[in-house]
Amino acid sequence: MSRRAVNPGRRASDGGLPTVASLLHHKSRSPSVLTMALLALGVIILIVYFNSGSGVTVTSREAVSRAEGSCTSEVIEALPYLKKAYGSAMQKVLHVGPDSCTVVSNLLKEGKEAWGVEPYDLDDADSSCKSLVRKGFVRLSDIKFSLPYRPDSFNLVVVSDALDYLTPRYLNKTLPDLARVSTDGLVIFTGNPGQQKAKVSELPKFGRPAKLRSNSWWTRYFIQTGLTENEGPLKKFEQAASKGNYEPDCQIFHLSS
Numbered sequence: 001m002s003r004r005a006v007n008p009g010r011r012a013s014d015g016g017l018p019t020v021a022s023l024l025h026h027k028s029r030s031p032s033v034l035t036m037a038l039l040a041l042g043v044i045i046l047i048v049y050f051n052s053g054s055g056v057t058v059t060s061r062e063a064v065s066r067a068e069g070s071c072t073s074e075v076i077e078a079l080p081y082l083k084k085a086y087g088s089a090m091q092k093v094l095h096v097g098p099d100s101c102t103v104v105s106n107l108l109k110e111g112k113e114a115w116g117v118e119p120y121d122l123d124d125a126d127s128s129c130k131s132l133v134r135k136g137f138v139r140l141s142d143i144k145f146s147l148p149y150r151p152d153s154f155n156l157v158v159v160s161d162a163l164d165y166l167t168p169r170y171l172n173k174t175l176p177d178l179a180r181v182s183t184d185g186l187v188i189f190t191g192n193p194g195q196q197k198a199k200v201s202e203l204p205k206f207g208r209p210a211k212l213r214s215n216s217w218w219t220r221y222f223i224q225t226g227l228t229e230n231e232g233p234l235k236k237f238e239q240a241a242s243k244g245n246y247e248p249d250c251q252i253f254h255l256s257s
Ligand SMILES: *[C@@H]1O[C@H](CO)[C@@H](O)[C@H](O)[C@H]1NC(C)=O
Pocket: 168, 169, 172, 224, 225
């Protein structure tokens, strides 16, 4: 599955069709000719609306489905368990990765303080994302360079779909920098080897293909870099995840910062 739809047509069908299907399901309980006619008209309007391309409002739920198959959508699924694992240390969170707007708006809705760094581009940002950017919650920033935040600005830094695209040379600079801006920990979501990542057509954006490294590669790398496992939260996270029958598709690392 692709990380994120590049063409608006695909995005429209991702977001549009389930809505129509659920509408049909809901309405079918009281069928009448008028209802069916109105429904058909509604479907036509929806199709025209989504195919017109411009002015499409993507809600955060649609944005999630757009990101499905990525580790950023995994972050959203993992949020309840991260909250259990980190408790009050979830108060000030920085998310680093594509579709950061989605993660940030989810956290803000839950009363957390959240900021986001979008490492690639914000060209296809929807209106709610643009508003987050305007208000300064989400910013575009190349993670190959030092993050534009003071040391210890956040409790927790959560990274997804970002480190897979860095070579060890850049990882050596970026990882310590992520640790620099966080006080209570670093949560890293990376792809599993064998997992399908960005399509070839998306490569120019990321600069290079995702390097899906194994668990042992990362573990070795973290030790080499002097980062240690955040044992307490890791245990709590695993307990909560197994209780909730949550089996992540991505690798999730909990590091002390
Ligand atoms: C990254 O840092 C580690 C440990 O400091 C070092 O052993 C390794 O050679 C560095 N890698 C690169 C590509 O600079």
